[in-house]
Amino acid sequence: MKLNIANIRNTISTAGLKVTPQRVAVLEAIYKLGNHPTADKIQEYIRGEHSNIATGTIYNVLETLTEKGIIKKVLTDKDVMRYDGITESHHHLYCRKTEKIKDYQDTELDEIIRNYFKKKRIPNFEVDEIKIQINGKFKK
Amino acid sequence: MKLNIANIRNTISTAGLKVTPQRVAVLEAIYKLGNHPTADKIQEYIRGEHSNIATGTIYNVLETLTEKGIIKKVLTDKDVMRYDGITESHHHLYCRKTEKIKDYQDTELDEIIRNYFKKKRIPNFEVDEIKIQINGKFKK
DNA sequence: GTCTTAAATAGGAATTATTCTAATATAGGA
DNA sequence: TCCTATATTAGAATAATTCCTATTTAAGAC
Numbered sequence: 329m330k331l332n333i334a335n336i337r338n339t340i341s342t343a344g345l346k347v348t349p350q351r352v353a354v355l356e357a358i359y360k361l362g363n364h365p366t367a368d369k370i371q372e373y374i375r376g377e378h379s380n381i382a383t384g385t386i387y388n389v390l391e392t393l394t395e396k397g398i399i400k401k402v403l404t405d406k407d408v409m410r411y412d413g414i415t416e417s418h419h420h421l422y423c424r425k426t427e428k429i430k431d432y433q434d435t436e437l438d439e440i441i442r443n444y445f446k447k448k449r450i451p452n453f454e455v456d457e458i459k460i461q462i463n464g465k466f467k468k
Numbered sequence: 469m470k471l472n473i474a475n476i477r478n479t480i481s482t483a484g485l486k487v488t489p490q491r492v493a494v495l496e497a498i499y500k501l502g503n504h505p506t507a508d509k510i511q512e513y514i515r516g517e518h519s520n521i522a523t524g525t526i527y528n529v530l531e532t533l534t535e536k537g538i539i540k541k542v543l544t545d546k547d548v549m550r551y552d553g554i555t556e557s558h559h560h561l562y563c564r565k566t567e568k569i570k571d572y573q574d575t576e577l578d579e580i581i582r583n584y585f586k587k588k589r590i591p592n593f594e595v596d597e598i599k600i601q602i603n604g605k606f607k608k
Numbered sequence: 609g610t611c612t613t614a615a616a617t618a619g620g621a622a623t624t625a626t627t628c629t630a631a632t633a634t635a636g637g638a
Numbered sequence: 639t640c641c642t643a644t645a646t647t648a649g650a651a652t653a654a655t656t657c658c659t660a661t662t663t664a665a666g667a668c
Contacts, residue, residue: 346664348616367654382618387655389616421593430593437584441600444577453561453570456604460581464596486635488645507625522647527626529645 343396350381354389355398364402364412364429402429419460432462483536490521494529495538504542504552504569542569559600572602 336355340347357373358365365373367386374381393399400412402420419437421430441458476495480487497513498505505513507526514521533539540552542560552571559577561570581598 346615348664350617380618382620383654384619384656384658385617392616421590423593432590434588436588437581440580440584441577444580448574448576450561450572450602452607453602454604454607455602457602459601459603461599461601462590462593462595462597463599464594467592467594486644488635490646520647522649523625524627524629524648525646532645 339398343398345392345396349379350385351389351393353377353379353381354386355393358399358412419462421462421464421466423464423466428466430466432460479538483538485532485536489519490525491529491533493517493519493521494526495533498539498552559602561606562601562603563606568606570606572600 333352333356336352336359337347340351340355345351353374354370357370357377361369361373367383367390370390371381371383371386374386390399394401402412419432419434421432422428423430437460441460445455445458473492473496476492476499477487480491480495485491493514494510497510497517501509501513507523507530510530511521511523511526514526530539534541542552559572559574561572562568563570577600581600585595585598
């Protein structure tokens with residue numbers, strides 16, 4: 329992943345966006361925090377580490393980055409949106425108890441599903457992306 | 469589905485819940501409205517059709533019905549929770565453009581996935597349920 | 609390096625979804 | 639019919655997100 333600032337700046341710039349300190353800070357926070365932070369966590373991180381940033385700006389930046397496909401929104405059972413810096417295809421494990429979300433990559437499963445939808449078409453629907461949400465609980 | 473009032477009352481009662489007019493109205497609304505209504509849509513429907521109902525009650529009832537497995541919460545990319553009266557295993561088609569959610573049942577696919585996870589275990593995770601979210605767009 | 613301007617941000621108010629609270633009402637068993 | 643635990647009401651409170659407008663700034667042009 330794009331862990332250093334130069335790469336982050338480059339990612340933003342390549343998407344045709346102005347490289348502002350706020351955008352860099354938000355994207356850096358998402359990469360550093362990992363584990364699908366909320367807007368709130370991102371703000372907290374930025375305010376702790378760096379400078380001040382307006383709440384509205386966080387949401388603006390997140391929206392912009394999402395539009396450009398640099399980050400993704402993550403679905404949750406709760407009403408708070410979360411953000412994910414990994415945009416390669418992957419799935420999520422949702423723990424009912426702890427509300428943790430963990431990434432789950434499984435190329436074999438992807439392959440099986442891709443093959444399945446190659447032969448089977450859904451009428452009147454054009455498939456872009458398939459995400460699998462696996463609910464259960466983490467054993468410790 | 470349980471379309472008539474007698475069945476709805478029975479569903480609520482069998483779950484060990486008191487059969488109140490509000491619970492009946494909410495569940496009826498979910499069945500009648502279909503298409504995964506929001507709490508707001510449910511309230512609108514009830515206020516139009518029947519009597520008044522407190523907003524807090526809608527949320528209370530939805531929570532209670534969800535706990536008993538009579539309805540399910542549906543994940544969305546937006547921050548508004550939606551509710552589903554169908555609790556048999558099924559998946560959802562999400563349209564990026566119209567934000568419509570359509571049910572998608574596919575027993576063949578379920579079978580493939582069930583078999584897959586029979587042989588492949590995810591370390592430290594106990595799987596309860598697998599949901600597939602298919603993003604794309606409806607062709608008209 | 610300076611200028612220019614379209615685009616971005618700040619700060620705070622406004623909105624929206626949801627939860628909470630305490631007072632009142634009621635379902636359903638005794 | 640009565641009793642009581644549970645549910646509902648109305649409205650206040652909270653939390654997440656969006657909106658608004660004045661100010662600032664990135665980056666391309668000069």
